[in-house]
Amino acid sequence: MTTPERASTWTIAELAEEYGVTHRTIRHYEELGLISPERRGTVRVFHRRDRTRLALILRGKRIGFPLEEIRTIIDMYDETPGEAGQLTYLLAQIAARRADLEQRRADIEQTLRDLGDVEARCRTDLRALRRTP
Known part of the structure; x- marks a missing residue:
């Protein structure tokens, strides 16, 4: 083999x-x-x-x-404008994917901050309830 x-x-x-x-x-x-x-x-x-x-x-x-996007990128190599067109297209797709991921990261970071705020308020309220007779 x-x-x-x-x-x-x-x-x-x-x-x-x-x-x-x-x-x-x-x-x-x-x-x-x-x-x-x-x-x-x-x-x-x-x-x-x-x-x-x-x-x-x-x-x-x-x-x-996604697979259809991968197909488009791969198939461009064999078609006009060839490798240069493929690379130009791929760079645009990378930029779009990066922007999407950056936005998702920002959304996750905001959600984590929101959770931290809610958690802090819950802890404050719980301490206040425990002090109340």
């Missing part, structure tokens, strides 16, 4: 192990058309392009992009 670093093709098991995903996950991406391994009878043979696309899919998922 070849090692993933030196192989020019991979099995589904090799990719699943390398990326820490299930066979089902890889088959799902195949069903969606995100990757398209060669079929040799019932065996899937994955080439460098599939491996690269799988890595990009998983990276995109990790940073919170």
Whole structure:
């Protein structure tokens, strides 16, 4: 068996192990058309392009992009305006994702402050109730 670093093709098991995903996950991406391994009878043979696309899919998922957005980004590489267009689009998507996460962080921080205020008032009220005969 070849090692993933030196192989020019991979099995589904090799990719699943390398990326820490299930066979089902890889088959799902195949069903969606995100990757398209060669079929040799019932065996899937994955080439460098599939491996690269799988890595990009998983990276995109990790940073919170939905699969359709990942598809758009990956597919742009093979279409006009090519890699430059893909990177420009990706930068815009990263900026939008960052802004969304920054807003969520601000919302969480405000919620934590609000909880702290309510907690302090509850403790003050509880102490006052305990002092009242």
